[in-house]
Amino acid sequence: MEFKEELKKYQDLINEELKKYLRTGECPEKVLNNSMEYSLMAGGKRLRPILMVNVCQIFSGQYQNCLPFAVAMEMIHNFSLIHDDLPGIDNDDFRHGKQTNHKKFNEATAILAGDGLLNYAYQVIANDLIKETNLQLQKQKMSAFKELADATDRMIAGEYVDTEFEGKPISSDYLEYMHNNKTGALLKASARIGAIIANASEEDLNKITKYAEIIGLTFQIKDDILSVVGDEKILGKPVGNDEKRGKCTYVTKYGLERAQEMLDELTKEAIEITKTYNEKGAFLENLAIYIQTRNK
């Protein structure tokens, strides 16, 4: 299968899975549910759950066991986007070419929709844990729950550091710390949860963690590059905002050329890891290249 087809197949899988959790009934908080659905189904790439599902597949030949975690991960990712976009934080009007949650609904609804998605993620996990009758798998799921909660904590810390240092010059250590937490933590946890649910060996867990750390970094570097040279129409958001806000990014810190070199070198390193899994690693190899070469 072509990579684009496979990616689409995975995206459809995640979207179908997410749809099962949408709350569509009549109730006093119907608009809140609509706003959670609006952001959750706004057309994200589903990178985190797809990474989780594929890693689980590599190490156990199936991905069904990790689907509730894939759903929870995507809910948490979308909670973070809604809150990042708020007037009190980034004050963004558009995302994925659509109005941000607080523009489409209002600020109070957006705050609570973010809260609601973060909490819903843990409801999904609590329900899955209780239903699990295989005690060994249940134990793995408890570890996965901890991975998710710890990574979300790191993501929130990274977002805070991003906010605090906006417009101030920061060291490359801080830039790395911020990204490792803000973008890296959830991507890393996605890969690790896939491996943990698959009961992968310690060695495989370490290798896949390294791969995820690298693509977390390349994802961010590419984001920073696209923020400068991307096409607004394709991106679905304004270009040049980082510089206007005085944001410290890989491009403002190292320049466009060096940032591109870093992106290419790191992608090569990620691919070397995937090669050790032969044809099973093909999707992850293509995913690394996709992150490197994407235009949105």
Place this chain on the structure above:
Amino acid sequence: MEFKEELKKYQDLINEELKKYLRTGECPEKVLNNSMEYSLMAGGKRLRPILMVNVCQIFSGQYQNCLPFAVAMEMIHNFSLIHDDLPGIDNDDFRHGKQTNHKKFNEATAILAGDGLLNYAYQVIANDLIKETNLQLQKQKMSAFKELADATDRMIAGEYVDTEFEGKPISSDYLEYMHNNKTGALLKASARIGAIIANASEEDLNKITKYAEIIGLTFQIKDDILSVVGDEKILGKPVGNDEKRGKCTYVTKYGLERAQEMLDELTKEAIEITKTYNEKGAFLENLAIYIQTRNK
């Protein structure tokens, strides 16, 4: 022991327990950690964790097993206060006689501090679940985790309904729905988690659920009464705000006299339940009276 002494003893217990979870080390997100601590230790009554701990004590003769859940519950309660106070929701400047989180820090920090506390609650639970070696107790803790996540979902829905209908006339059904969720859900879950961790019988679980539902209601009615006739200096927040905002409360809906009658009748009903536990129920009896007669 006098009730006030016992309450103080419980409050000290919860405060000591919470202190164990404060993050005080040097790190780039230090100010975020400070802001989470600021709200968490701002002097709340600790009603929810105290209820949990006492119920656990009634049904199992000890409360140690439920302490991580007591901590998580108080974190979630404080997350909800921080977000409720935000400019985008209630826009309150003071709580417990101190500046609200976004006034003391700033809006971005307050949003992320709320997110951080909600997520930290689940980190505490994930860690506790993994460490639990008693499989029966671990199972009870998984149920408790579900209770907490479901109740938090209801709390967020209730807060949304409160926000959406502010300044609009609403039916008594809606008023009840809003409060059952916004204030009632976490109180009810606190009692139920205490009972679940204590492995209480179905009958006891139902009785204690009923008790908690009632005090959730009396707590809200008393809050509404204090919002009109309370002493600002004792309350630590302005009086009369509900009416200014056109909020629908038990007082604006039923009048002060009828609200007081409802409070007294419901308190009697709660006390009847506690009487069935003889001296073991004494604290819950006094707690119901305390909620009825408090001046802050």
